[in-house]
Amino acid sequence: MNPKAISKQTLLRLPSYLSYLKSLPKDECEYVSATTIATALGLNDVQVRKDLACVSKKGRPKLGYVAEELIRDIESFLGYDALNDAIIVGAGRLGGALLSYEGFKEYGLNIVAAFDADESKVGTEICGKKIFPLSKMKELCQRMKVRIGIITVPAHSAQKACDMLVDSGIYAIWNFAPVHLKVPDNILVQQENMAASLAVLSAHLAEAIKNNEIGKGDEENDK
Amino acid sequence: MNPKAISKQTLLRLPSYLSYLKSLPKDECEYVSATTIATALGLNDVQVRKDLACVSKKGRPKLGYVAEELIRDIESFLGYDALNDAIIVGAGRLGGALLSYEGFKEYGLNIVAAFDADESKVGTEICGKKIFPLSKMKELCQRMKVRIGIITVPAHSAQKACDMLVDSGIYAIWNFAPVHLKVPDNILVQQENMAASLAVLSAHLAEAIKNNEIGKGDEENDK
DNA sequence: TAGATTGTTAATCGATTAACAATC
DNA sequence: TAGATTGTTAATCGATTAACAATC
Known part of the structure; x- marks a missing residue:
């Protein structure tokens, strides 16, 4: 069913390749070799080559890959070129930090609003993004066709937040709470596990x- | 040399066990079985048993493990019972969020101060923690015997921050910048890779x- | 041509899972 | 005793690395 299934490991490494490639001076490096990338990132060169083969065109022996092309291919594979709207549940410290971080746009993530149970926060803004009551979540998600939800509430209310997101028609969840979330099969949960790190x-x-x-x-x- | 080398995978799972165990009602659950934990977290029960065997005493057939004991053993294995002082380099949004998050103490992490290149931030405080100029880093680290450094600066200055931390005698680095850091062999770098997630x-x-x-x-x- | 690099096939390594005897 | 659970040994699975022919 899935012609080129890509391993999770590979997926996790792609962003490092991307950031490395972007850090290269454009004019000097038209071509970049898998060996160079591997050395710079402390990886095995065959591994890099295999990873790149999953998402880009063939490299040229003796030269390597066209850096520009590689960047475009990885970005497009990761979906960074299309902006996805997302909402945040939990407008505390962490939620606020994520909300005000402009850099996510580079990764195709556009946070449009936040939701919080705390009435005193409702109606205020963080970096021009409004904080709404939880009761408005479903309506806003459906109207704006939001597909990504970010959970930054305390552990004990994470599952409740998750359930609300699912009910709102969210398709993917980025969870910062140190809890294992129970979701239907078709919902993707990406755990950001700071406690594990x-x-x-x-x-x-x-x-x-x-x-x-x-x-x-x-x-x-x-x- | 290392009698019980523990796999990185196991290490990464331990915090989930811990948080699950802590979420149990104390009075009702004296014993907890590997099967129960596995089901709750969506893991394989043999895997849970093997992981637990690395850090705790034997379980009792038919009953399972003593929950309290498990909690203590995991915490002590992970070093959560001894507080480690840490400093943050980069007092921007993310740095500020981490600085003001009280919850890290539960994980044995005590952030004592922040450093920033921005002069206008120097001298101010976030949650009672002072922001110092980069020039003070080495002296403060050595005086307070700080062993952990957290990097929350933009990607392009991460390596420089890293070099300064190493020079300050730091032993372990938690890096939030999406960059591969070059460090001496004896320094541990833990990459927090949000871009990858x-x-x-x-x-x-x-x-x-x-x-x-x-x-x-x-x-x-x-x- | 010689040498660096690619892509692929085979070997290795490590982690997960299955099978099963031992225990309470 | 029967049944749930443990811990261990063996089998499986997947990912990484090594070896090597092909290419420019």
Whole structure:
């Protein structure tokens, strides 16, 4: 059914390629090789080549790939060239930060409004984007044909927010609450798991301290 | 050298177990089975059992694991019981949001200060935490024995921020900039890749639209 | 031509899942 | 005892890497 099924790993790596390619000086680098990309990002070159093969045209032996083309192909594959409207549920600190971050437009994400249960927030604006009561969610989503919902409410109300989004006809959810959401099969949930990242950091640090690889402070910098 | 090397995948799942366990009503659930956890989080039960075996005591057949004990063991394994001081480089929107999020303490992360190149921000406070000029970073890190640095600067200055952190004696870096950082071998970088999450969301959505699984809006809700 | 690079096929590696005996 | 659950060993699966012929 799906002719070129792409692995999740590959999908996760594409944005790094994109940002690397964009960081290259345009005039100097018409061609870029998989080996170059791999070295810059600390990856295996065959892996990069396979990833690129999923989304772009063939490279040319000895030269590599046309950088401009690669950028366009990755962007179009990831859907960054078409703007998707999204709403945020939870206009707290994190929600506010996301709401006011202009950079998401580069990724094809356009946050149009926020919703919050807190009546004192309703009616106010963050960066020109209005905060509405939860009761308005369904109507606004359907009228504006919003397909993406972002959850930035506390963990205990995340499932409720999720249910409301689903009921509003949302198709994909980006969840910042550290909770596993239960959704119908046809709804996509992308978990943004900061707690998990933090766990990796924290565990490595704990391990290093236990093994005396680092001191309790900066001793290794002294004598 | 490392007696019980734990897989990165396991490490990433531990926080979900923890948050699930904490969400259980204490009085009702003295014991919790791997099967229950697995079902709740949409995982395989053997996987949960193997993960738990890495960090906790044996479970009891027919009953499961003692919930309280599991919570303690995971927390201690992840180092959440010992508070680590951290600093943030970049006091913009995202940096400010992280700075003012109290919840990190639960994960053993204590953000003590922020640094920013913008002179107009220097001297101000966010949630009682001071913003310092970059020039003060090294001295403060060494004096307070800070081991974790968080990067929330724009992509183009992330490597510079990173170099400064390394020079300041930082041991682990949590990077929110969508850039691959070059660091010495002994420094741990944890990449928080929102662009990658967004890519997954965006690509699935683009695919679904192409396959006509969803309409251009809410038509499927009509007639 | 020689050499860097591509793309593909095969081998390796690691993680997940299945099967099953042991336990309470 | 019967049945739910554990922990372990073996099988499966998928992703990464190695090897190599093809290309410019």
